[in-house]
Amino acid sequence: MSDVSRLPGLAEHHWAWQAEAACRGLGSRKFFHPAGERGEDRAARDQAAKEICARCPVRAECLQHALNTGEAYGVWGGLTTEERRAYVARRTVGAAA
Template structure:
């Protein structure tokens, strides 16, 4: 079961940014890799997701959400789960551009 203790409240103000997201309607396949996907396939999926995020008007809000809720999977706000983990732990924080 997922730990929802860090999830924002149910109020619409917590989620309104999602309605303006560039990824809205694209489906999860571009942003969440299948279990076990590695190498060029995974890198290609991540890069395609990051291209969508690059022009997104709510990229910052998306990344803030992912960091505050410790989203464990997928590309959020232009960063992969590994990149977000490095930001949160401080390791490599200077190498990852937000």
């Protein structure tokens, strides 16, 4: 029998915020662009996703998750991939000053 006494405890606190997310059950299409999506179509999808995020009670937790895990795609916490990169770059520059 395995000795489970050294295993870390439950990690539910790391993801429990997702149960309260405004996007829960909406599917990923609103938050992740399909291959080849560009221009107005992409901007409209991103805006629709951000409107959902704007009313989300766990927006801050979602954004922090995306920043901590380096989410490379999609709208998380109301920010697109490009916006998250810019956010990280501003924080990095600010920390170096």
